Amino acid sequence: MKAVIASTLIALAPALALAQTGTAAKSPAAKNAAAHKSPAAKQAKAAKPAVQHKTVVAKAHAGTTAKAKPGTAAAAAAAALAAAAASDAPLTEQELQVAQQVYTGRIACELGAFVNVQADAGAPGRFYIEGKGFKYHMRPVATSTGAVRLEDQQAGAVWLQIANKSMLMNQKLGQRMADECMGPEQQAVAQSMKTNPPKSLLADVGK
Secondary structure: OHHHHHHHHHHHHHHHHHHHHHHHHHHHHHHHHHHHHHHHHHHHHHHHHHHHHHHHHHHHHHHHHHHHHHHHHHHHHHHHHHHHHHHHOOOOHHHHHHHOOOOOEEEEOHHHOEEEEEEOOOOOOOEEEEEOOEEEEEEEEOOOOOOEEEEEOOOOEEEEEOOOOEEEEEOOOOEEEEEEEEOHHHHHHHHHHHHOOOOOOOOOOOO
């Protein structure tokens, strides 16, 4: 009987040895897997603060943009004050001479429009220019061309008067508000120009 047990143990010895070897082999692999897993987890943790940092930077930029708006508003307010000061400044002798050439009254314009030009009784040399949807308070401006020019600097409006017509522009809006406006004096000049056209500057070219 003892011989049988001994022989059985001898036969099972290799299998037991292999089982112990397999168990021992599993332990280092598990440790290696855990070791490899740790750096990945660390990288994932390290990535989170980077996203938070971007959010903080974005908020900082938003704050910078918000602070720029008051500066723009202050510049616009300063420009408006400067325009108001220029409009209220006393007229020069040359500007008063320009004011004496302004045609006043109800002036017909193209497309059935009209403009009323009236002198400001309380401020000699200044005028009210009024029509459908607008009313400006203007002062004369000296020009090098001889054209009569009135301006409302705050509104950006300009009234230009030449011998045969006038027109109203708004430079801020970038448009003409009234064109081909003619008072009685200008109508007479325009008719004279049709009857006796001015000589062309190119008429003598080539002779």
